[in-house]
Amino acid sequence: MASLPGFANPNEAVEIDTPEEKPKKKTSKKSGGxxxxxxxxxxxxxxxxxxxxxxxxxxxxxxxxxxxxxxxxxxxxxxxxxxxxxxxxxxxxxxxxxxxxxxxxxxxxxxxxxxxxxxxxxxxxxxxxxxxxxxxxxxxxxxxxxxxxxxxxxxxxxxxxxxxxxxxxxxxxxxxxxxxxxxxxxxxxxxxxxxxxxxxxxxxxxxxxxxxxxxxxxxxxxxxxxxxxxxxxxxxLDVESKIPEELQLWYVTVRPEERVAALLVLLKDYIDSQQQTIIFAATRHHVEYLHMVLDRVGISNTYIYSNLDPSARKINAAKFSTGKVKVLVVTDVAARGIDIPQLDNVINYNFPAKSKLFVHRVGRCARAGRSGTAFSLVSPDEHAHLLDLHLFLGRPLAIVTKNGEGSVGKIPQGLLEEQHEALLTLHENYVDLVSMKKVTENAYKQYIRSRPAASSDSNRRVKEMPFDKCGTHPIFKERDDYVEEERENLLDQMKSYRPQGTIFEICGKNKSQEYLAMKQKRSFHKEKISSFHETQERKEAEMEALNKSESNLAISTNDDIDDAFEKVILPKKRKLEHLYKKNKKQKLRDDNFIPYLPADRHTEEGLAVNNFQNEATKVQLDLTLDSEDAMRKNAQTKKWDRKKKKMVAVQDQRTGKIRTESGVWIPATYKSNRYAQWKEKSKITNESDDENENTTQSRLQTQPNTHWAKHNKKLKLKQRKSELKTTDQILKARKIADKKKNKQKKKGKKSRRNK
Structure with a gap:
């Protein structure tokens, strides 16, 4: 029988070479699972x-x-x-x-x-x-x-x-x-x-x-x-790395009037419509306004805030978590603990005033090893808070320059104007948007009053940062269709243009008194002016040098290092503060110096719940009550007493009470009769109460002898009394009824005599 290619002849015996048995290595079970x-x-x-x-x-x-x-x-x-x-x-x-x-x-x-x-x-x-x-x-x-x-x-x-x-x-x-x-x-x-x-x-x-x-x-x-x-x-654990490495942080500088347009640019032109995005706003009025705008624009969204009905909050959260809606607009009520597994992006519509709040906001994405992106819209009044955040995180803040890269940049003006014009037409066609916009403006004014101020260090440093010379953000440079380099360069030149002379020198005559005075002043301060321009140019050069990458060479991996070196010695303490230690000579000089501020003060201030300094500044002693608000509050805390014929102080209604999540203040020791009513309505037997009768009696004996405890005992005794009346009770009730009839008769006789 001819042998087929690829198949062995069934009549012939085939010898199989068995390889030498190697000693099996002991398989170590994975530990730590x-x-x-x-x-x-x-x-x-x-x-x-x-x-x-x-x-x-x-x-x-x-x-x-x-x-x-x-x-x-x-x-x-x-x-x-x-x-x-x-x-x-x-x-x-x-x-x-x-x-x-x-x-x-x-x-x-x-x-x-x-x-x-x-x-x-x-x-x-x-x-x-x-x-x-x-x-x-x-x-x-x-x-x-x-x-x-x-x-x-x-x-x-x-x-x-x-x-x-x-x-x-x-x-x-x-x-x-x-x-x-x-x-x-x-x-x-x-x-x-x-x-x-x-x-x-x-x-x-x-x-x-x-x-x-x-x-x-x-x-x-x-x-x-x-x-x-x-x-x-x-x-x-993981306290030092406050934000996961998989999370990208991008900051976009915007003017306050263009904030909504910038949000629409991100949602329409950059973020994929299939990705899930959470937008954090300052107040519930902002949430409602953004919800209305996104609905008119055609972006499916839902919203959550604290005053929303609980059932509506549950439904809206379910819509977003199941993926029926891709955009969720919320206040800080959703900044803690909410786990949405497929969340891709977080947008801070209003930049948070507290660094700790920022960490919790952006922590909604890039969870459990997933990657994510956090966008923050930053207006000029929030620049100091941005510096506070980077002091808290311990990261450098890189502003995008013309030739460099960074995390703080701006949106191309063409994209902003396109969305801004669409918003203007929307407000012209829908009256409710105009009224809601006014409400959000008033709400933002109130929000700014209650917003914590940035640190003094950040307020001082923000003046030195070149936010006004910020370039186009790298995420928009990839879109070649929208980048208008010539237009952007022209606008930058117009913004940075400063005339050589003042109004007195340009418009005045050469021999006028104003012209000569300005010339003399300029010559007197010539050195200071030139030194100022030199420092400005040096700072710009330093910023560009920081933003540029130091080397174009490929970074070596851990495998390459292991192949090249048999032994690698690492520092015992892998903390950033040990990598940037000053030299020992400088330490000896500062041996007797005690700093008045700790080195980790920015981190501690960011983690604080109640800052003593901020709380102490709010406390004041009003003796004269010269302000209108103080006088109104003082009048509200007093009432007229008929017997004493004067205004007396009223006790605070919150004393001895506890506040619930819904904002209602309930008594801490007094209970209403709602549970007893529910038991009667639901026809629940007292079998369980009879089983635990001994424990309840012992608890009642140890109950404190307070006013409300006695009150509760009286209520229980009244409930236990039978509805059947005794003969004495019937006679007493009849006497009271007779007295009432006699009184009514006397009143009727008097009224007839007067007529």
Whole structure:
């Protein structure tokens, strides 16, 4: 049989050369993964189904500590996976559902969006655990929250104000809680929820485990950790690199009247329409105005701000997160903790006054290893805040010159004028846009009054920075169709033109007194004028030299270095401050010098929640009440007393009260009758109350003997009384009715006599 090419003859035996068996190397298992943390099967299954492969650095350090039972204060930059750090150990500790024990885990979040996002993570990561979770948010129905707590959930995700309100109404016992999480703790204190947090901590059992996560570590948070946590461990990871390397920062200088046009240029001409973008504005009026403009222009968008209805906020956030809408316009309510996995761009329509707020805004994108871009529109009144930001980040600020590159540049005038003309036609056709624009202008004036001022160093340095000579931004230089070099050069020459002589020298006669006086003055200050021009030219040359790349040679990689060198010695401390140390001789000279300002003052000022200097400047003692506002406030705090015949001071209505997320002030100790009404309406039996009768009696005995405690006892006694009246009560009621009839008869007789 003829052999076919490519096939062996089946009748012939084929000898196979077996290679020599090599000794197998021992395969080392990868350590540092979720499998090596000793987690149970259902937890690992949920983690892998969610798509997590390797833990992030903060997860690798935090999860083992929390599993040991330690109280942890963890710090890491936004987008580093902090949510999974406290959810994975929580699932491992709770294990299975317990219907009788009550809530065993509590997670407190600053905003409703972050709380809903955490609830979504719980359902995704813990899908195989069988645990029941409930969410308690301000603005939602309290009846639904009462029924959710009656269902004995294992995990409660809540905002502090509403959770405390529910605790007061239901007289909720938190003795079953084993695991408590404060998510974005610095934001909780910034929102003024410190009283609520301390009240909740007082109600928690001492045997609990507390985990606190924050992007920054202000002094208020340290004091809270001392009081509320038991021997906590502090984890500071990725603190020095405040912004991820994958995030590109671009700054665009604009005039205030061209800010909307610049936003449209970015959205239409530069950013891809398929990418998701968040726009941060200063006030809710700006959000509404931008929403209206983008709708008229044809860009699909939605919006979120704090005063928006909770259901509308939920719907709008869902539209954006699911990808139905590509642009979201928000205030700073969405600057913390919101995780949108596919977010590509962040635009700061109004530049933030605080550096820490900028970090949280731009931290919404470039999360978990993804790349992203942050655009910031900067007007002249915000240049000092931009310098403050770069002092806080520890980065140099590169302004784009004619021949160089940088991160601060401007939009070509042709693109701006095109969008500006389109906006003018829109305002001519739609009256509501004109009225809304006036509202935003007034709102911006109020915003500037409350905006924190930039540091004195930045205000001084901003005068030396050549923002007026800023060139076209590199991102627009790639678009050759729109770059008009000749037009831009002509405009730059017109802006920088300065005549050689003054008005007296140009228009006056050669022998006039003004002309001779100016000539004499010019000759007297000739050296100073020439030195000034020399310094200006030197600064421009330095700026161009800084912006130019030092070398065109290719940078060596780590593999090239390893191939060339067998041994590489690295410094023990890899910090930037050690790389730029001054020489030892200079250190010896400054041996006895004590600086009045610390070296890291810009970073500390940026991280501060309450700056003492700013707070102290606001405090004043008015003795004469010479201002109109002070007199009006003083009049409002007094009322007329009929008995004393004079104006008396009124006690502050907020004393003894606590503010909820919705802005309502509720009493700290008094509870209304809403829970009892809900129980009657929903026909809930008191079986659970009978089971816990002994515990409630012991709690009532230890209740403080206050006015409101006695008041609550009286209300309970009234509710227990039967509706059937005794004979004495019936006789008493009849006597009162007879007296009323007699009084009415006497009044009728008097009226007849008068007639």
């Amino acid at each position: 979720f499998q090596s943390m000793g987690l149970s099967f259902n937890v690992i299954k949920g983690v892998t189904k969610r798509g997590y492969q390797q833990p992030t650095p903060i997860q690798r350090k935090t999860i083992p500590l929390v599993l040991e039972g330690r109280d942890v204060v963890a710090m890491a930059r936004t987008g580093s996976g902090k949510t999974a750090c406290f959810l994975i150990p929580m699932f491992e500790k709770l294990k299975m559902r317990s219907a009788k024990a009550g809530a065993r885990a509590l997670i407190l979040s600053p905003t409703r969006e972050l709380a809903l996002q955490t609830l979504k993570f719980i359902k995704e990561l813990g899908r195989f655990m069988g645990l029941k979770s409930a969410v308690i948010l301000g603005g939602d129905s309290m009846d639904d929250q009462f029924s959710a707590i009656h269902g004995n959930p294992d995990i409660i995700v809540a905002t502090p104000g509403r959770f405390l309100h529910v605790c007061i109404e239901m007289e909720l016992k938190l003795t079953s809680l084993e695991y408590v999480v404060f998510d974005e703790a610095d934001r909780l204190f910034e929102m003024g929820l410190g009283e609520q947090l301390s009240e909740i901590v007082n109600r928690l059992p001492d045997s609990r485990q507390t985990v606190l996560f924050s992007a920054t570590l202000p002094k208020v948070l340290v004091e809270f950790a001392k009081a509320g946590l038991n021997d906590p461990v502090l984890l500071r």
